[in-house]
Amino acid sequence: MYSPQVLDHFEHPRNAGVLENPDAAAQVENPACGDVLKLTLKLSFGQISEIRFQVKGCVASMACGSAVTELALGKSPAQARTLRKEALLAAVGGLPPASQHAAQLALDTLDAALDQLHLRG
Protein backbone atom coordinates (compact mmCIF):
# COMPACT_ATOMS: atom_id res chain seq x y z
CA MET A 1 0.00 0.00 0.00
CA TYR A 2 2.83 2.44 0.86
CA SER A 3 5.89 2.88 -1.35
CA PRO A 4 9.30 1.68 -0.11
CA GLN A 5 10.36 5.35 0.15
CA VAL A 6 7.41 6.15 2.43
CA LEU A 7 8.23 3.20 4.64
CA ASP A 8 11.90 4.18 4.71
CA HIS A 9 11.10 7.72 5.86
CA PHE A 10 8.64 6.27 8.37
CA GLU A 11 11.15 3.85 9.87
CA HIS A 12 14.16 6.14 9.59
CA PRO A 13 12.87 9.69 9.83
CA ARG A 14 15.37 12.36 8.68
CA ASN A 15 15.81 15.52 10.72
CA ALA A 16 13.35 14.53 13.43
CA GLY A 17 13.11 16.74 16.49
CA VAL A 18 12.89 20.39 17.34
CA LEU A 19 15.51 23.19 17.16
CA GLU A 20 16.29 25.51 20.08
CA ASN A 21 16.04 29.21 19.21
CA PRO A 22 14.86 28.63 15.64
CA ASP A 23 14.54 31.45 13.13
CA ALA A 24 11.11 30.13 12.24
CA ALA A 25 8.72 27.66 13.81
CA ALA A 26 5.30 26.63 12.57
CA GLN A 27 2.79 24.04 13.61
CA VAL A 28 -0.16 23.18 11.41
CA GLU A 29 -3.03 20.79 12.06
CA ASN A 30 -5.06 19.13 9.37
CA PRO A 31 -8.57 19.68 10.70
CA ALA A 32 -9.99 16.77 8.71
CA CYS A 33 -7.85 14.04 10.21
CA GLY A 34 -6.23 15.70 13.21
CA ASP A 35 -2.65 15.17 12.01
CA VAL A 36 -0.24 17.74 13.44
CA LEU A 37 3.09 18.74 11.86
CA LYS A 38 5.65 21.05 13.43
CA LEU A 39 8.69 22.47 11.63
CA THR A 40 11.52 24.50 13.14
CA LEU A 41 14.33 25.91 11.02
CA LYS A 42 17.42 28.08 11.14
CA LEU A 43 18.97 30.27 8.45
CA SER A 44 22.59 30.90 7.85
CA PHE A 45 23.96 32.97 4.97
CA GLY A 46 20.50 33.13 3.45
CA GLN A 47 20.00 29.39 3.37
CA ILE A 48 18.04 26.93 5.47
CA SER A 49 20.97 25.46 7.33
CA GLU A 50 19.04 23.36 9.82
CA ILE A 51 15.47 22.07 9.84
CA ARG A 52 13.63 19.64 12.10
CA PHE A 53 10.17 18.14 12.08
CA GLN A 54 7.82 16.57 14.57
CA VAL A 55 4.57 14.90 13.64
CA LYS A 56 1.60 13.22 15.18
CA GLY A 57 -0.25 11.48 12.43
CA CYS A 58 -0.46 8.71 9.93
CA VAL A 59 2.44 7.04 8.13
CA ALA A 60 2.02 9.33 5.11
CA SER A 61 2.19 12.47 7.25
CA MET A 62 5.35 11.24 8.92
CA ALA A 63 6.96 10.44 5.58
CA CYS A 64 6.04 13.80 4.09
CA GLY A 65 7.29 15.65 7.18
CA SER A 66 10.59 13.83 6.93
CA ALA A 67 10.89 14.29 3.16
CA VAL A 68 10.02 17.98 3.21
CA THR A 69 12.94 18.66 5.56
CA GLU A 70 15.31 16.98 3.11
CA LEU A 71 13.93 18.98 0.21
CA ALA A 72 14.09 22.31 2.05
CA LEU A 73 17.53 21.87 3.59
CA GLY A 74 20.20 24.02 1.91
CA LYS A 75 17.66 26.07 -0.02
CA SER A 76 17.05 29.79 0.31
CA PRO A 77 13.60 30.69 1.64
CA ALA A 78 12.65 31.90 -1.84
CA GLN A 79 13.72 28.59 -3.40
CA ALA A 80 11.90 26.66 -0.69
CA ARG A 81 8.75 28.59 -1.54
CA THR A 82 8.73 27.13 -5.01
CA LEU A 83 8.65 23.56 -3.74
CA ARG A 84 5.73 21.85 -5.46
CA LYS A 85 3.49 19.04 -4.32
CA GLU A 86 4.65 16.95 -7.30
CA ALA A 87 8.26 17.16 -6.12
CA LEU A 88 7.32 16.07 -2.61
CA LEU A 89 5.20 13.22 -3.93
CA ALA A 90 8.07 12.14 -6.15
CA ALA A 91 10.43 12.19 -3.17
CA VAL A 92 8.23 9.74 -1.27
CA GLY A 93 7.56 7.55 -4.29
CA GLY A 94 3.90 8.58 -4.48
CA LEU A 95 1.07 8.27 -1.96
CA PRO A 96 -2.15 6.27 -1.99
CA PRO A 97 -5.11 8.45 -3.09
CA ALA A 98 -6.52 8.54 0.46
CA SER A 99 -3.23 9.94 1.83
CA GLN A 100 -2.60 12.87 -0.54
CA HIS A 101 -3.57 15.30 2.24
CA ALA A 102 -0.30 14.43 3.98
CA ALA A 103 1.74 16.16 1.24
CA GLN A 104 -0.46 19.23 1.54
CA LEU A 105 0.03 19.35 5.31
CA ALA A 106 3.82 19.27 4.87
CA LEU A 107 3.79 22.07 2.29
CA ASP A 108 1.34 24.18 4.31
CA THR A 109 3.56 23.88 7.37
CA LEU A 110 6.66 24.79 5.39
CA ASP A 111 4.82 27.80 3.97
CA ALA A 112 3.72 28.87 7.44
CA ALA A 113 7.33 28.70 8.64
CA LEU A 114 8.60 30.66 5.64
CA ASP A 115 5.90 33.28 6.25
CA GLN A 116 7.50 33.97 9.60
CA LEU A 117 10.85 34.74 8.02
CA HIS A 118 9.12 37.14 5.71
CA LEU A 119 7.31 38.84 8.59
CA ARG A 120 10.56 39.34 10.44
CA GLY A 121 12.00 41.02 7.36
Added chain:
Amino acid sequence: MHRAYMDANATTPLLPEVMEAMRPFWMEDFGNASSIHRQGQRARTAVDRAREALAEFFYCRESEVVFNSGGTEGDNTALFGLVRPGDHLITTAIEHSAVLRAAERLEEHGAEVTFVPPLANGLIDPAAIREAIRPNTRLISVMLANNETGVLQPVEEMGKIAAETGVFFHIDAVQGAGKVAFDVRRFGCQLLSISAHKMHGPKGVGALYVRRGTPLEPLVVGGSHERRQRAGTENVPGIVGLGRAAELAMACLEDGTIARMTGLRDRLEKGILKLSDTGVNGGGAPRVANTTNIRFEQVEGEALVIALDLKGVAVSGGSACHSGSTEPSHVLMAMGLDKNAARASLRFSLLRTATEADVDQVLSVVPEAVEHLRAISPVAAGTAG
Protein backbone atom coordinates in the same frame (compact mmCIF):
# COMPACT_ATOMS: atom_id res chain seq x y z
CA MET B 1 10.98 -13.35 11.01
CA HIS B 2 8.27 -14.94 13.18
CA ARG B 3 5.02 -13.19 12.37
CA ALA B 4 2.42 -12.90 15.09
CA TYR B 5 -1.09 -12.63 13.63
CA MET B 6 -3.23 -10.70 16.09
CA ASP B 7 -6.15 -9.88 13.80
CA ALA B 8 -8.45 -12.87 14.19
CA ASN B 9 -11.52 -10.64 14.34
CA ALA B 10 -10.79 -9.57 10.76
CA THR B 11 -10.43 -13.13 9.57
CA THR B 12 -8.89 -16.49 10.49
CA PRO B 13 -7.02 -19.16 8.53
CA LEU B 14 -8.58 -22.56 7.89
CA LEU B 15 -7.67 -25.19 10.43
CA PRO B 16 -6.07 -28.21 8.69
CA GLU B 17 -9.10 -30.37 9.55
CA VAL B 18 -11.36 -27.86 7.78
CA MET B 19 -9.14 -27.83 4.70
CA GLU B 20 -9.16 -31.65 4.62
CA ALA B 21 -12.92 -31.85 5.02
CA MET B 22 -13.44 -29.45 2.11
CA ARG B 23 -10.85 -30.94 -0.22
CA PRO B 24 -12.96 -33.65 -1.98
CA PHE B 25 -15.75 -31.24 -2.80
CA TRP B 26 -13.85 -29.13 -5.34
CA MET B 27 -13.05 -31.82 -7.88
CA GLU B 28 -14.15 -35.40 -7.09
CA ASP B 29 -17.43 -34.72 -5.30
CA PHE B 30 -18.30 -31.64 -7.28
CA GLY B 31 -21.97 -32.44 -7.77
CA ASN B 32 -24.90 -30.07 -7.46
CA ALA B 33 -26.74 -30.93 -4.28
CA SER B 34 -30.05 -30.56 -6.15
CA SER B 35 -29.16 -33.26 -8.72
CA ILE B 36 -30.59 -36.72 -8.09
CA HIS B 37 -27.72 -38.70 -9.61
CA ARG B 38 -24.80 -40.13 -7.67
CA GLN B 39 -22.68 -36.95 -7.75
CA GLY B 40 -25.62 -34.90 -6.60
CA GLN B 41 -26.42 -37.34 -3.80
CA ARG B 42 -22.90 -37.13 -2.46
CA ALA B 43 -23.08 -33.35 -2.37
CA ARG B 44 -26.51 -33.47 -0.70
CA THR B 45 -25.25 -35.90 1.94
CA ALA B 46 -22.36 -33.56 2.72
CA VAL B 47 -24.63 -30.51 3.01
CA ASP B 48 -27.01 -32.47 5.26
CA ARG B 49 -24.13 -33.50 7.52
CA ALA B 50 -23.01 -29.88 7.80
CA ARG B 51 -26.56 -28.87 8.62
CA GLU B 52 -26.60 -31.40 11.47
CA ALA B 53 -23.39 -29.87 12.82
CA LEU B 54 -24.82 -26.36 12.65
CA ALA B 55 -28.07 -27.45 14.32
CA GLU B 56 -25.98 -28.79 17.19
CA PHE B 57 -23.88 -25.61 17.16
CA PHE B 58 -26.93 -23.31 17.39
CA TYR B 59 -28.86 -25.83 19.53
CA CYS B 60 -31.80 -25.83 17.12
CA ARG B 61 -33.58 -28.03 14.56
CA GLU B 62 -31.84 -28.86 11.29
CA SER B 63 -34.73 -27.24 9.39
CA GLU B 64 -33.92 -23.96 11.14
CA VAL B 65 -30.41 -23.66 9.61
CA VAL B 66 -30.10 -21.62 6.40
CA PHE B 67 -26.73 -21.58 4.67
CA ASN B 68 -25.74 -18.31 3.01
CA SER B 69 -22.69 -16.27 1.96
CA GLY B 70 -21.67 -15.00 5.41
CA GLY B 71 -22.33 -12.48 8.12
CA THR B 72 -23.23 -9.57 5.88
CA GLU B 73 -25.91 -11.57 4.11
CA GLY B 74 -27.28 -12.94 7.38
CA ASP B 75 -27.53 -9.44 8.86
CA ASN B 76 -29.11 -8.02 5.69
CA THR B 77 -31.59 -10.89 5.46
CA ALA B 78 -32.69 -10.43 9.07
CA LEU B 79 -33.34 -6.71 8.68
CA PHE B 80 -34.72 -6.58 5.14
CA GLY B 81 -36.66 -9.81 5.61
CA LEU B 82 -38.72 -8.59 8.56
CA VAL B 83 -38.90 -4.78 8.63
CA ARG B 84 -41.37 -2.99 6.34
CA PRO B 85 -42.05 0.72 5.77
CA GLY B 86 -43.82 2.06 8.83
CA ASP B 87 -42.24 -0.56 11.11
CA HIS B 88 -39.80 0.36 13.84
CA LEU B 89 -36.37 -1.29 14.22
CA ILE B 90 -34.25 -1.12 17.36
CA THR B 91 -30.54 -1.68 16.94
CA THR B 92 -27.41 -0.22 18.51
CA ALA B 93 -24.83 2.40 17.61
CA ILE B 94 -22.00 -0.15 17.82
CA GLU B 95 -23.20 -2.73 15.29
CA HIS B 96 -21.12 -3.86 12.34
CA SER B 97 -21.69 -1.88 9.17
CA ALA B 98 -23.59 -4.90 7.76
CA VAL B 99 -26.38 -4.00 10.21
CA LEU B 100 -25.89 -0.22 10.32
CA ARG B 101 -26.00 0.32 6.56
CA ALA B 102 -29.00 -2.01 6.23
CA ALA B 103 -30.79 -0.07 8.99
CA GLU B 104 -30.07 3.20 7.20
CA ARG B 105 -31.45 1.75 3.97
CA LEU B 106 -34.64 0.78 5.82
CA GLU B 107 -34.91 4.34 7.14
CA GLU B 108 -34.65 5.69 3.61
CA HIS B 109 -37.51 3.39 2.66
CA GLY B 110 -39.83 4.62 5.37
CA ALA B 111 -39.04 2.52 8.43
CA GLU B 112 -38.21 4.07 11.80
CA VAL B 113 -34.91 3.12 13.41
CA THR B 114 -33.54 3.67 16.92
CA PHE B 115 -29.78 3.33 17.38
CA VAL B 116 -29.30 2.68 21.10
CA PRO B 117 -25.94 4.04 22.34
CA PRO B 118 -23.69 1.92 24.58
CA LEU B 119 -22.57 2.73 28.10
CA ALA B 120 -18.99 3.99 28.44
CA ASN B 121 -17.76 0.39 28.94
CA GLY B 122 -19.27 -0.71 25.63
CA LEU B 123 -22.29 -2.54 27.08
CA ILE B 124 -25.79 -1.95 25.78
CA ASP B 125 -28.13 -1.55 28.73
CA PRO B 126 -31.16 -3.85 28.24
CA ALA B 127 -33.28 -1.21 29.96
CA ALA B 128 -32.45 1.17 27.11
CA ILE B 129 -33.72 -1.43 24.64
CA ARG B 130 -36.93 -1.78 26.63
CA GLU B 131 -37.43 1.99 26.72
CA ALA B 132 -37.00 2.22 22.97
CA ILE B 133 -39.87 -0.16 22.22
CA ARG B 134 -42.87 1.40 20.46
CA PRO B 135 -46.21 -0.07 19.39
CA ASN B 136 -44.86 -0.55 15.86
CA THR B 137 -41.50 -2.07 16.87
CA ARG B 138 -40.95 -5.10 14.65
CA LEU B 139 -37.38 -6.19 15.31
CA ILE B 140 -34.52 -5.81 17.77
CA SER B 141 -31.08 -6.48 16.28
CA VAL B 142 -28.08 -6.60 18.63
CA MET B 143 -24.65 -8.13 18.25
CA LEU B 144 -23.47 -10.85 20.63
CA ALA B 145 -19.83 -9.73 20.74
CA ASN B 146 -18.49 -6.47 19.39
CA ASN B 147 -15.86 -6.93 16.69
CA GLU B 148 -13.69 -4.04 17.94
CA THR B 149 -13.81 -4.36 21.72
CA GLY B 150 -14.94 -7.96 22.18
CA VAL B 151 -17.59 -6.76 24.67
CA LEU B 152 -20.32 -9.37 25.14
CA GLN B 153 -23.86 -8.02 25.18
CA PRO B 154 -26.49 -9.32 27.62
CA VAL B 155 -28.53 -10.91 24.83
CA GLU B 156 -30.51 -13.23 27.11
CA GLU B 157 -32.03 -10.28 28.94
CA MET B 158 -32.78 -8.60 25.64
CA GLY B 159 -34.38 -11.83 24.39
CA LYS B 160 -36.71 -11.81 27.39
CA ILE B 161 -37.70 -8.21 26.67
CA ALA B 162 -38.37 -9.11 23.05
CA ALA B 163 -40.52 -12.08 24.08
CA GLU B 164 -42.50 -10.04 26.62
CA THR B 165 -43.23 -7.34 24.09
CA GLY B 166 -43.84 -9.59 21.08
CA VAL B 167 -40.94 -8.20 19.05
CA PHE B 168 -38.64 -10.31 16.85
CA PHE B 169 -35.01 -10.56 17.95
CA HIS B 170 -31.95 -10.99 15.69
CA ILE B 171 -28.45 -11.55 17.05
CA ASP B 172 -25.38 -10.83 14.94
CA ALA B 173 -23.29 -13.57 16.54
CA VAL B 174 -20.44 -13.42 14.00
CA GLN B 175 -17.82 -12.49 16.61
CA GLY B 176 -19.17 -14.81 19.28
CA ALA B 177 -18.90 -18.03 17.27
CA GLY B 178 -16.35 -20.40 18.73
CA LYS B 179 -15.78 -18.08 21.69
CA VAL B 180 -18.97 -18.60 23.72
CA ALA B 181 -21.51 -21.46 23.71
CA PHE B 182 -24.65 -20.83 21.68
CA ASP B 183 -28.17 -21.78 22.64
CA VAL B 184 -30.74 -19.96 20.55
CA ARG B 185 -33.60 -20.88 22.91
CA ARG B 186 -31.76 -19.43 25.89
CA PHE B 187 -30.80 -16.34 23.86
CA GLY B 188 -34.49 -15.93 23.01
CA CYS B 189 -33.83 -14.99 19.37
CA GLN B 190 -35.75 -15.85 16.21
CA LEU B 191 -32.72 -15.10 14.03
CA LEU B 192 -28.95 -15.42 14.56
CA SER B 193 -26.19 -14.97 12.01
CA ILE B 194 -22.68 -16.36 11.85
CA SER B 195 -19.81 -16.36 9.35
CA ALA B 196 -17.39 -19.25 8.76
CA HIS B 197 -14.26 -17.17 8.20
CA LYS B 198 -14.27 -15.75 11.73
CA MET B 199 -14.11 -19.26 13.19
CA HIS B 200 -11.30 -20.89 11.19
CA GLY B 201 -13.59 -21.75 8.29
CA PRO B 202 -13.65 -20.50 4.69
CA LYS B 203 -14.60 -17.00 3.54
CA GLY B 204 -17.86 -16.30 1.75
CA VAL B 205 -20.02 -18.79 3.62
CA GLY B 206 -22.14 -18.49 6.73
CA ALA B 207 -25.40 -19.55 8.27
CA LEU B 208 -28.54 -17.92 9.58
CA TYR B 209 -30.64 -19.55 12.27
CA VAL B 210 -34.31 -18.93 11.51
CA ARG B 211 -36.70 -20.11 14.20
CA ARG B 212 -39.57 -22.17 12.80
CA GLY B 213 -42.55 -20.01 11.92
CA THR B 214 -40.63 -16.73 11.62
CA PRO B 215 -42.22 -14.80 8.70
CA LEU B 216 -38.87 -13.95 7.12
CA GLU B 217 -38.93 -12.87 3.50
CA PRO B 218 -35.93 -14.21 1.59
CA LEU B 219 -33.34 -11.70 0.41
CA VAL B 220 -32.19 -13.82 -2.53
CA VAL B 221 -34.89 -15.43 -4.65
CA GLY B 222 -34.63 -18.01 -7.43
CA GLY B 223 -34.53 -21.77 -7.01
CA SER B 224 -36.03 -23.64 -4.10
CA HIS B 225 -32.75 -24.18 -2.24
CA GLU B 226 -32.59 -23.98 1.56
CA ARG B 227 -36.36 -24.50 1.94
CA ARG B 228 -36.94 -21.45 -0.25
CA GLN B 229 -35.21 -19.27 2.31
CA ARG B 230 -32.10 -18.66 0.23
CA ALA B 231 -31.88 -19.37 -3.48
CA GLY B 232 -28.69 -20.31 -5.29
CA THR B 233 -26.74 -23.52 -5.86
CA GLU B 234 -25.24 -24.48 -2.53
CA ASN B 235 -21.58 -23.66 -1.97
CA VAL B 236 -20.87 -27.28 -1.09
CA PRO B 237 -17.15 -27.02 -0.20
CA GLY B 238 -17.85 -23.86 1.79
CA ILE B 239 -20.78 -25.41 3.65
CA VAL B 240 -18.73 -28.53 4.42
CA GLY B 241 -15.94 -26.27 5.73
CA LEU B 242 -18.40 -24.34 7.89
CA GLY B 243 -19.78 -27.59 9.27
CA ARG B 244 -16.32 -28.86 10.21
CA ALA B 245 -15.37 -25.46 11.65
CA ALA B 246 -18.53 -25.54 13.80
CA GLU B 247 -17.65 -29.01 15.11
CA LEU B 248 -14.15 -27.86 16.01
CA ALA B 249 -15.53 -24.69 17.61
CA MET B 250 -17.83 -26.75 19.83
CA ALA B 251 -14.91 -28.95 20.84
CA CYS B 252 -12.75 -25.95 21.71
CA LEU B 253 -15.44 -24.61 24.03
CA GLU B 254 -14.97 -27.71 26.16
CA ASP B 255 -11.29 -28.62 25.97
CA GLY B 256 -9.75 -25.67 27.82
CA THR B 257 -8.96 -23.63 24.70
CA ILE B 258 -10.99 -20.65 25.87
CA ALA B 259 -9.20 -20.51 29.23
CA ARG B 260 -5.85 -20.75 27.42
CA MET B 261 -6.80 -17.88 25.09
CA THR B 262 -7.99 -15.79 28.01
CA GLY B 263 -4.62 -16.35 29.68
CA LEU B 264 -2.72 -15.27 26.58
CA ARG B 265 -4.92 -12.23 26.02
CA ASP B 266 -4.62 -11.16 29.65
CA ARG B 267 -0.83 -11.52 29.60
CA LEU B 268 -0.67 -9.47 26.41
CA GLU B 269 -2.93 -6.82 27.90
CA LYS B 270 -1.05 -6.58 31.21
CA GLY B 271 2.27 -6.38 29.40
CA ILE B 272 1.14 -3.56 27.15
CA LEU B 273 -0.53 -1.65 29.98
CA LYS B 274 2.90 -1.27 31.62
CA LEU B 275 3.46 1.47 29.04
CA SER B 276 2.42 4.92 30.21
CA ASP B 277 -0.76 6.54 28.89
CA THR B 278 -2.44 3.35 27.77
CA GLY B 279 -5.83 1.92 28.61
CA VAL B 280 -8.27 -0.81 27.60
CA ASN B 281 -11.46 0.21 25.80
CA GLY B 282 -14.31 -1.93 27.09
CA GLY B 283 -12.08 -3.44 29.76
CA GLY B 284 -14.73 -3.07 32.44
CA ALA B 285 -17.28 -5.26 30.66
CA PRO B 286 -17.55 -9.03 30.00
CA ARG B 287 -15.56 -9.78 26.85
CA VAL B 288 -14.79 -12.69 24.54
CA ALA B 289 -11.50 -14.40 25.33
CA ASN B 290 -9.50 -13.38 22.30
CA THR B 291 -9.93 -9.61 22.02
CA THR B 292 -8.45 -6.52 23.62
CA ASN B 293 -8.77 -2.95 22.37
CA ILE B 294 -5.97 -0.74 23.65
CA ARG B 295 -5.61 3.02 23.59
CA PHE B 296 -2.10 4.45 23.15
CA GLU B 297 -2.52 8.15 23.92
CA GLN B 298 -0.73 10.57 21.58
CA VAL B 299 -0.18 7.92 18.96
CA GLU B 300 -1.90 7.63 15.61
CA GLY B 301 -3.30 4.11 15.34
CA GLU B 302 -2.60 3.80 11.64
CA ALA B 303 1.06 4.62 12.13
CA LEU B 304 1.31 2.07 14.94
CA VAL B 305 -0.37 -0.62 12.82
CA ILE B 306 2.24 -0.11 10.10
CA ALA B 307 5.12 0.13 12.58
CA LEU B 308 4.07 -3.18 14.14
CA ASP B 309 3.53 -4.77 10.74
CA LEU B 310 7.11 -3.89 9.80
CA LYS B 311 8.14 -5.72 12.99
CA GLY B 312 6.09 -8.82 12.21
CA VAL B 313 2.94 -8.16 14.24
CA ALA B 314 -0.42 -7.93 12.44
CA VAL B 315 -3.10 -5.94 14.28
CA SER B 316 -5.79 -3.54 13.21
CA GLY B 317 -7.06 -0.14 14.19
CA GLY B 318 -10.79 0.19 14.56
CA SER B 319 -12.61 -2.20 12.28
CA ALA B 320 -10.95 -3.63 9.20
CA CYS B 321 -13.26 -1.87 6.78
CA HIS B 322 -12.28 1.51 8.21
CA SER B 323 -8.53 1.24 7.82
CA GLY B 324 -7.29 3.57 5.13
CA SER B 325 -10.08 6.03 5.81
CA THR B 326 -9.70 8.92 8.19
CA GLU B 327 -12.89 8.15 10.09
CA PRO B 328 -12.31 7.18 13.72
CA SER B 329 -14.11 4.06 14.94
CA HIS B 330 -17.86 4.59 15.34
CA VAL B 331 -17.82 2.02 18.15
CA LEU B 332 -15.25 3.85 20.27
CA MET B 333 -16.82 7.24 19.52
CA ALA B 334 -20.20 5.89 20.65
CA MET B 335 -18.52 4.78 23.90
CA GLY B 336 -17.58 8.41 24.45
CA LEU B 337 -13.94 8.48 23.36
CA ASP B 338 -12.90 11.66 21.60
CA LYS B 339 -11.53 11.50 18.05
CA ASN B 340 -7.91 11.48 19.13
CA ALA B 341 -8.41 8.69 21.66
CA ALA B 342 -10.43 6.67 19.16
CA ARG B 343 -7.74 7.08 16.52
CA ALA B 344 -5.08 6.13 19.08
CA SER B 345 -6.70 2.72 19.70
CA LEU B 346 -5.70 -0.66 18.31
CA ARG B 347 -7.41 -4.02 18.38
CA PHE B 348 -5.42 -7.14 19.22
CA SER B 349 -7.45 -10.30 18.48
CA LEU B 350 -5.90 -13.72 18.96
CA LEU B 351 -6.40 -16.80 16.83
CA ARG B 352 -7.49 -19.98 18.52
CA THR B 353 -4.02 -21.28 17.61
CA ALA B 354 -2.16 -18.33 19.20
CA THR B 355 0.91 -19.25 21.23
CA GLU B 356 2.99 -17.85 24.07
CA ALA B 357 5.61 -17.04 21.41
CA ASP B 358 3.10 -14.80 19.62
CA VAL B 359 2.43 -12.87 22.81
CA ASP B 360 6.18 -12.66 23.53
CA GLN B 361 6.75 -11.19 20.10
CA VAL B 362 4.05 -8.56 20.54
CA LEU B 363 5.39 -7.58 23.94
CA SER B 364 8.92 -7.35 22.56
CA VAL B 365 8.04 -4.92 19.76
CA VAL B 366 5.14 -2.77 21.00
CA PRO B 367 7.05 -0.61 23.53
CA GLU B 368 9.73 0.37 21.05
CA ALA B 369 7.20 1.17 18.32
CA VAL B 370 5.10 3.29 20.65
CA GLU B 371 8.14 5.14 21.98
CA HIS B 372 9.38 5.82 18.43
CA LEU B 373 6.05 7.41 17.51
CA ARG B 374 5.73 9.36 20.73
CA ALA B 375 9.30 10.65 20.49
CA ILE B 376 8.57 12.21 17.13
CA SER B 377 5.23 13.72 18.14
CA PRO B 378 5.00 17.42 18.99
CA VAL B 379 1.97 16.61 21.12
CA ALA B 380 3.50 13.82 23.19
CA ALA B 381 6.86 15.58 23.53
CA GLY B 382 5.12 18.58 25.04
CA THR B 383 6.57 21.02 22.52
CA ALA B 384 3.28 21.83 20.85
CA GLY B 385 2.63 25.46 19.98
